[in-house]
Amino acid sequence: MNYVGIDIGSTASKVVVRGDHDTSFVLPTGWSSKETTREIQRRLKEMGADVEGEETKVVATGYGRIAVDFADYVITEITCHARGGREIAGGDCAVIDVGGQDTKVILVEHGMVSDFLMNDKCSAGTGKFLEIMANRLGVAIDELFDLASQGNVLPISSLCTVFAESEVINYIGEGQKREDIAAGVVDSVAAKVAQLAQRKTLPERIILTGGLSHSTYFTDILSKKIGKTVEPTENGRFAGAIGASYLAEEKKKR
């Protein structure tokens, strides 16, 4: 059997296969979730996992989950991230997921979601915010973090991405150092994520998932702001897809 988890995020699509084949891959979601889905189907077939066959169970999740028309089950990213987070953390924990479009805080108790919180419509405190600010500074997101680690935080106080961008433009106009602006940008995202997380009573174990999950620089800032250790995770960007693949297996058993 193959248990496939497909997480169609707003920025990247993540696929995890467990069972007869053990693999994972990531591709940009692009402008069409449907086309991305076709590409995923093709790549899975190439490696011998036919999503339409009896030997493969698929759970789709993420913002584009509805586009995965061959999925056996469609489950929200909250439930999948919790399941994946439990696998990565090896037990109960809080999962902080900074995604391309939204940020979630999920509490996992007894292996299940016990509570969760998502940011509102606004994109401040999400990957989108970092993407826009990195663009403004003319660097890629990874470079933004490198720059930030060498700078001193310039405060960015606006709660709104559009207004925060104006603040950044002002700093550029004033001739402030790029490193300092970058440090301000990252600090601002961490502050918003921490604010969201602190609305819940957090357990001892907290892990970071999503596109920034491997950044120890980011988890250090986040830990300081939350007052508890937030652990970086090596394959945290796959958390949703990992969870989906486990749920594909468990759903089948029910």
Add this chain to the structure above:
Amino acid sequence: MADYHQMWEDLGMDIETHDQLCEVLPQAFGDVYLSQENRPEGMDYFNFVVAEIHGVRPAELIEHQKKGGKVFGTFCVYVPDEIVFAADAIATGLCGGSQFWVPGGEKVLPTNTCPLIKASVGARLDRTCPFFRIADMYVGETTCDGKKKAWEILAEDVPVHVMDLPQMKREKDVQAWADEIRTFKEVVEKETGNTVTAQSLHEAILLINKKRKALSRLYDLRKNEKLPISGKDALLISQIAFYDDPTRFAEMTNKLCDELDQRVKDGVSVFPAGTKRIMLTGTPLAIPNWKLHNLVETSGGAVVCEEMCTGTRYFERLVDEAEGTVDEQIDHIAERYMGINCACFTPNSARVDDILRLAKEYHVDGVIDVNLKFCSLYDCEGYHVEKALKEAGIPVLGIETDYTDSDAQQLRTRISAFIEMLNN
């Protein structure tokens, strides 16, 4: 809908813009309501009322005015309809529940005003709702800051009487509210030229209580394990209660309940067994705001109760039906209305008690606490609501939204995840 263009023109409405609204409503209603399976036959009446929403009832109100009667437009469940009906006038709810009217309100109100207020002001100023044109006088209240200032703006265009609702519930506040109702009675008497007598007030109390009893009967049916009616349909009935003729409304609701009684006996449910039972708490859902019910009921849940103005706050508890002088009866009315628990009061722990009681009565699996964007009162009170529910072991999801559909997918993710959580 039959052709009411002449009537709308006579009301001085902006026909062209209003036609746009008339075009989208049937589609929205069809998608949300008519697509449901196994609806009770008794819903036909309410379908008809919505289909003719800007026609049949407005025509009745105009007919009443032609005979010399007056129409009072209200915006809040604290304003006592009894006084209006006791003076042979008609009260009709005016709250706007559509994004269609919001931009009109934003012309004069700050953007960070709640959509209900913006829509209500927009519906009046843009002349795109017959009810807002027909009402001879609006009755406002001091339930929140946004409303208080909105009345001042509306008063430039239409006569407005504002009732001063106390913000605490001490004995002297209940008396103050009784005095406000006495003042309101004088205003209504002057406007109508009719006198509110002990007899007419008694009859009006019985009339409005009949409506409450019918709604209460409907809601009781939703306590059954097998749900004979969807949350969407029950919400629609609650919304229609605000502007339909009270006698006919009670009659049609009771007729529907007879059918639902039979369904309960036959073990008929409109949801599959095991569907999670959700209660919505918080800010009102004015017609045609069906967004959250639709999201819940198309994501594997069933709405079994609304602790809202369009819900239990509207009908729970009756006015004492004992006969007496006008003054004595007004005291009874004040007592009943001051028993409503709105977030504009402090402290408001009785509302939290209501929510815990309702969660038990309706066998609720989870609560979605709803806040209309920019309603700081309910938003702040969400803290106590969530805390109390958690302590009682009832899962709760807080949601803030407005009348637009732009957040529908994000809300669907949250609501689906919440229901998945309840299913685990």
